[in-house]
Amino acid sequence: MIIDSRTMESEDEESLLGQSEEEEDSELSDDALQEAFAKGLLKPGMNVYVERSKQFVNNVEGLKHCLADFRKDLPWVERLDMTNLPAEDVIFKAEGKVSSGKAGDVNADDDFQREMFFYRQAQATVLDALPLLNKHGIATKRPDDYFAEMSKSDQQMQKIRKKLISKQLILEKSEKAKKLREQRKFGKKVQVEVIQKRQKDKRAMMTAVKKYQKGMTDKLDFLEGDKKKGKDSSQATPASNKVAAKKGPNSKRKFKDQKFGFGGKKSGKKWNTKESHNDVSSFRAKVANAKGSKGAKKGAKGGKQNKRPGKSVRKKIKSRS
Template structure:
């Protein structure tokens, strides 16, 4: 049997393995010496396209497509934005403060600065659009008047809105809800503040009352021990206010004078039945109490005995019948 093809295959495999191992060794030696460079082993795609900002070509293209028409046909405006209204500036400041508090209170939100807040940036961007359009309108109307072109607004003119009426109604309802919630929170905060102030005033009044009471008790102790001889601390130190007499007109004075001459001044009504030192010392109406057993006597000087209970009831019944 002829085995030469098999021997030839073995020899070819041995030579390929030796060549592969020798190539690996050569690569390792070249890498260690630093002879390998980028692009030698991997094919690097190079883009030869060069991007240039050719201003001359751009101007040439602009001049080709530009139409030399009068301004009234083009109506293009290059102007500065209109000045910011005070109400809009105040609203922007309030929104900045509110958003800053919201970002500081919520730790989950990213800690933006007020100028870097995306919500405020959107609001400022919309405000800039509005101011830019307003400035263009102001300058454009002045320019049209200068050219002698009349301007008017039709009665049936309606500007097309970017958003539908339903969407704007939802936005309005949402804003009204937020405003109502803010007003409610303000009222609750004011009521809470008023309660705190009232409680503080009550505590101060109680402390003042206790201090006055403590002071009076100390003065009483001094008086009992003999350190203090007068009781001036018990008198009210408030000075009585001098009441000015009511000034009456002459007609009323004459009427009061006639009543006084006829009926007198009337005198004091309050505390008229209270005892005084003279009334308590008066014993002219005092009667000596009688001895027991000398009450009402009948004929002959004998004391009438009291009737029984049944007899008294019968007498009362008879008297009632007579009255009826």
């Protein structure tokens, strides 16, 4: 039994009629095949698939007729088609070489040569097309107030605009915060410098006050602060001179100055000399040894005796004075 491909195709077409028919046909075909196999009618090599050769139709006349229908006699402005050879290679010309404008001379595997060929061909097309466009009154440059037509909708562009504005506001806020931080740092630095300057001026004033109290100076320029810093003492007001002359050192300072002096060398007034060392005329044994004569002792016992008052009495006397 030989099964031809045509019979197989007919069976396939019949199988597409319905699902129930397909199931019945499949069951019948299976039963028929089983019976044929049981009878020994099916043997290896009997089922042969016949392949049909594909027929290629080259209808030249039909293609030309279709091309004639497609072709329309339109002006060049509507077509804008250009067929150009590549422009002259400037590099080859500068090197003294001759470059042919044929595409067959370009190595297709060389990417650089291929891309340069395309570039030169486009360049030649532009050079030939620009005069034609200007001749037909077609502008080749955009005007200054030209706005490109967006392919996106206005709603989408509004969203993009809002997003860009929000980003710009965030950047401005960050820059403002950064400037404020820098200003705070600078302000803190200036504040520290001002405090240090005040402390320095205060120490200088306290030092000047102590010198004035000790009588080491009679100037009161430090009382006027920064007003007198750039001025000489000759420019002092008469009122300040009167105050300085009137005030002067207090009585305690005058007493200490009179008693102890101002320190330093005392010009040797209390130094012993040979004559003063040998002079014993002022020596008194009673005073030196705290011993008096018998009469003096008797007189001291019989007469008035100067005793130092007690501590409580001395305090009362001191508080009265």
